[in-house]
């Protein structure tokens with residue numbers, strides 16, 4: 001009882017501190033501003049109208065002297081390796097600097113080349129003399145529905161400045177440049193997520209983790225041995241069957257795309273913000289790709305209908321400074337639909353196949369209907385919150401996580 005109220009107070013203090021913070025760059029941007037939070041009469045939808053394309057700044061923003069812009073062609077092995085290394089050494093770490101995301105090359109090529117992608121939105125900054133890549137930001141096109149409006153947006157991701165160039169106000173320049181290049185394609189809205197609080201989240205989501213390899217997770221410091229728990233008791237607690245239990249549970253294949261698209265479109269209608277996937281999108285984002293994305297469905301044996309679907313993406317983390325392990329193999333819950341198989345049973349089958357494939361942990365946000373299975377399937381709440389944002393699009397009230405049907409990578 002007292003524990004939760006102390007946590008609640010701590011959260012309120014943190015929220016108040018976030019609201020009072022100066023955001024010299026974000027205060028200049030068409031995003032919900034903290035000062036507007038009390039003002040429910042502002043109209044929902046675009047904050048600024050589109051600019052005539054002739055009036056969009058034609059040339060790139062200025063960079064500090066030693067640096068130049070480079071468009072990163074992810075098709076070339078060399079550039080893909082440079083991007084991979086920049087992120088592997090300088091991208092998101094946890095607060096205690098014990099882990100750093102280690103997106104693979106194959107994952108980055110998948111994430112950055114969806115249907116209709118623009119190479120010009122894969123933006124790098126490099127040192128003019130050494131040609132060393134020191135910063136990166138990306139956009140990919142996405143059709144996203146907010147309430148009843150389907151909006152062409154850019155999904156912004158992989159913002160990264162080399163550790164040696166931090167706190168030099170490079171990030172605002174990167175953000176303005178990707179915004180300019182998105183505007184040139186006549187797109188005026190964006191969606192993005194971050195672990196940091198900025199003006200102004202449309203939703204705040206919580207990460208949950210389900211141990212699959214508890215011994216390794218405790219060894220690397222991801223988890224701690226529970227009070228009054230032994231290691232063998234802990235291993236037993238998280239034990240899973242060797243195979244999925246749902247009849248008709250199988251890997252998704254190319255010929256399933258139309259049925260999965262129908263199933264997913266029908267399911268995502270219930271959420272206030274969700275992607276507007278068509279068959280091309282489903283083929284790209286959800287067809288299994290080794291070590292990138294896994295997806296499974298339940299096909300009824302009598303009717304051959306596809307009644308349920310589950311998927312997760314692969315995002316390993318580098319373990320910083322552990323003698324025994326260098327990598328944490330993590331699966332992240334992606335899109336799941338249950339219409340016949342109980343969601344609990346469907347997700348337990350997802351845990352079973354992830355364990356079988358050697359994942360150490362299965363992560364999930366509390367978005368969509370995930371709360372249904374998080375506690376039941378022995379997920380524990382994580383320390384990371386994920387803030388969801390829209391750029392140049394106002395929603396008058398923040399969404400609860402269960403009103404959100406969007407998962408970014």
Ligand SMILES: CCCCCCCCCCCCCC(=O)SCCNC(=O)CCNC(=O)[C@H](O)C(C)(C)COP(=O)(O)OP(=O)(O)OC[C@H]1O[C@@H](n2cnc3c(N)ncnc32)[C@H](O)[C@@H]1OP(=O)(O)O
Nearest residue numbers: 023024025026158159160161166167168169170171188190
């Ligand atoms: C229409 C189209 C629109 C397209 C654009 C839509 C918007 C897209 C927005 C981007 C979506 C990205 C989605 C993802 O990739 S989220 C993942 C972000 N990447 C990392 O966390 C990797 C490790 N960290 C770094 O590489 C750097 O610390 C970064 C690059 C994050 C900041 O570099 P640095 O630490 O050297 O700081 P600075 O001195 O240059 O700049 C300080 C200013 O930057 C604001 N800041 C700090 N972190 C973030 C952040 N994660 N999103 C947005 N803004 C951020 C900060 O509030 C301050 O502004 P203000 O508070 O004074 O106002």
Ligand SMILES: CNCCCN(C)c1ncc(F)c(N2CC(C(=O)NCc3cnc4ccccn34)C2)n1
Nearest residue numbers: 092093094099100101193195207317382384385409
């Ligand atoms: C811009 N794209 C947003 C999604 C990127 N994603 C997956 C992400 N964004 C913020 C987070 F808070 C987060 N968390 C997963 C939870 C977790 O696993 N925490 C321990 C841990 C293990 N490895 C790492 C690496 C970095 C940070 C925490 N780490 C917290 N995930």
